[in-house]
Amino acid sequence: MRISTKLPLAATLFALVILSASVAIGLVQQSRILDEQVYQKLEATADGRRNEARRFLEAIRLDARGTAADMMTQQALFGITGAWPKLGDDPAAELQKRYIDENPNPAGEKQNLDSAKKDSYDRAHRQGHATFLKHLEAQGYYDIFLIDADGNIVYTVKKERDFATNLIDGPYKDTGLAQVFKKAIASDDPESFANSEFEAYAPSGGAPAAFVAVPIIMNERKLGVLAYQLPNDQLNSIFANTRGLGQTGETVLVDKAGMLVSDSARTADVDSLKVGLSSPMLASAIGGQDASGDITGYRNMTSYAAVVPLDFGDVRWAVVALIGEDEVAAQLVTAGLKSVGIGAVLVLVGSLVGFIFSRSLTRPISELVTSMGQLADGNTNIELKGIDRSDEIGDMVRSVAVFRQAEIDKRELEAENESRRTATESERHQREAERAAAQAELTEAIDVLGTGLQRLANGDLTGTIRKPLAGNLDRLRLDFNASLERLSGTVAAVHGNVTEINRKSST
Structure with a gap:
């Protein structure tokens, strides 16, 4: 088998071995990383839903306090409680007859009935009912209650069978509404607040309901209690958001007994207070600690889950974010298939690299043989590829390069000697030309100075040399002209003195 065949085959086998090991290791690491990412996603989602629910519930707390402190609420309760004793021995029967039956x-x-139009109670009812009804519809509450200090539910918006009953000894004395009333009426702090767990509330057809209550204090006198009945509809809208949780994931609100408070977004049934979760993580969350792990059995599947506590007043719930393990496993399988696909491509690339590698060995040898033949024929312009290689082929190329360089050095030496001979001859001619030019300049200077001196000898004191001389010889011209100028001045002075003497002698 030729080397050009062996090398690609070896590269392919090597790539297959590396691929198998890489895929196996990669799947293990991917599984661990995917688990971490899933839990991080679930923890972030649970925390996000908790924050949304907390803002919603806190707004209810602030609204209850503000409504209880409003003068209209205080006057409404004051007017209704003033009319209550005039309803006879059985106010509950009378009012339920008027406003329900x-x-x-x-x-x-x-x-929608604002007054039965019979007595002072109906007049007091009519004064505040429209405002409370409008407030209920705007805030999304199920019902609003005014309860006097004795526990009588003297007013409700919805007019269900709890209307006009007593929360201390009446049929609903064990409900969440009675619980929050008792706590609120016992407090003298206008900022106090009471709330209950969600429960199936009989007057509302067994629908899930939670209650909040605050005291109504007018001029430092405790008149009674304002209470809201909260449905789980608005909480359902918060926890129905399944974005980023795949096809099986969701978030739910769970009470301390493990029962769902919010409906599941993944089922068509009503799950609130009917379906439960069972996991030690719930106990951790109810105890105030975040937790993550597996939940088994809910919706007939095993799920990855993150659980965080949600505190609101007197109640602590657990927010659960979960996603089915099968869906996560499917993601891992998909990732594995992608890895295998990428590995197959890498094997093809490895085979191609093996072919290229074999060619990188055989082709340089063939090229080197050709280059050696050209060098033997005297051609030193040959290209020696692979001279920087660190293998045996590189050694062979460098050996040929030594012979080529020796031939190049020989030719360069011969050319250099010839260049030196040419340069020496050129320098000699240049020096002779420079000497001839210097001699000509000197001769010219001598001639010019000689002419000037001749004119001076003939008595011509105006014969200055005007034409500049070459180089440093021009200094002679300047000195000559200066001397001639001084001599001319001296002669002029002597001539003046002689003239003056002659004039005096003649007189």
Whole structure:
């Protein structure tokens, strides 16, 4: 088998071995990394839903306090409680007859009757009912209650069967509404706040309901309690957001018993207070600690889950973010298939590299043989490829390069000697030309000075030399002209003196 065949085959086998090991190691690492990423995503999602729910619930707390402190609320309760004793021995029966049994509006719309128009209670009811109804619809509450200090529910918006009953000894004395009333009425702090767990509330057809309550204090006198009945609809809208949680993931709100408070976004059934979760992580969250791990059994699957506590007033819930393990495993399988696909491409690339590598060995040898033949024929312009290689081929190329350089050096030496001979001859001619030019300049200077001196000898004191001489010889011209100028001045002075003497002698 030729080397050109052996080398690509060896490269392919090597790539297959490396690929198999890499895929195996990669899948293990990918599984661990994917688990970490899934838990991080779930933890971030649970925390995000908790923050949304916390803002929603805190807004309810602030609204309850503000409404209880409002003068309209205080006056409404004051007026209704003033009319309450005038309703007879059984106010509950009388008011339920007026506002429920004889109410012309169908069930679920009893709130549309603003007054039974019989006595002072109905007049007091009418004064505040429109405002409370508008507030209920704007805030999304299920019902609003005014409760006097004795526990009588003297007013509700919805007019269900809890209306006009007593929360201390009446049929709903064990409900969450009674619980929050008792705590709120016991406090003298206008900032106090009470709330309850979600429960199936009988007057509302067993629908999930939680209650919040604050005291109503007017001129430092405790009149009673304002309470809201909260449905889980708005919480459902918060926890129904499944973005980023795939096809099986969701977030749910769970109470301390492990029962769902919010409905599952992944089922068509009503799950609130009917479906539960079982996991030690719930106990951790109810204890105030974040937790993550697996939950088994919920929606007939095993899930990755992150659980965080949510505190609101007197209640602590758990926010659970989860996603099915099968869906996560499918992501790992998909990633594995991608790795295998990439590995196959790498094997092809490795085979191609092996072919190129074999060519990188055989082709330089062939090229080197050709270059040696050209060098033997006297051609030193040959290109020696691979001279920087560190293998045996590189050694061979460098050996040929030595012979080529020797031939080049020989030719350069011969050319240099010839160049020196040419340069010496050129320098000699240049020196002779320079000497001839210097001699000509000197001769010219001598001639010019000689002419000037001749004119001076003939008595011509105006014969200055005007034409500049070459180089340093021009200094002679300047000195001559200066001397001639001084001599001319001296002669002029002597001539003046002689003239003056002659004039005096003649006189």
